[in-house]
Amino acid sequence: MAENVKLAENVILVDVAYFNDVVKDLKRYFELQLGRPLQNIYVEEWASYKGGETMRVKVRSV
Structure with a gap:
């Protein structure tokens, strides 16, 4: 199963x-x-905009 994870x-x-x-x-x-x-500045939107399609942003609370 580990070999299927990319x-x-x-x-x-x-x-x-x-x-x-x-x-x-x-x-x-x-x-x-x-x-x-x-x-107002929305950090999540800004980060996903700046990253374009090459970056996927996941915001998670820990």
Whole structure:
């Protein structure tokens, strides 16, 4: 059965909770610098958009 399992050649693991906090902090910083509110940022959509068809994003809670 093990020979039937196919793994990706490259895998990137991301701590999404931490990444989301970093994105929120950056958003807050730029809002203060620009003096206006910015639109909400959805990390999952951004990651899947940036990856295109070559990257599949699975967000899992651990």
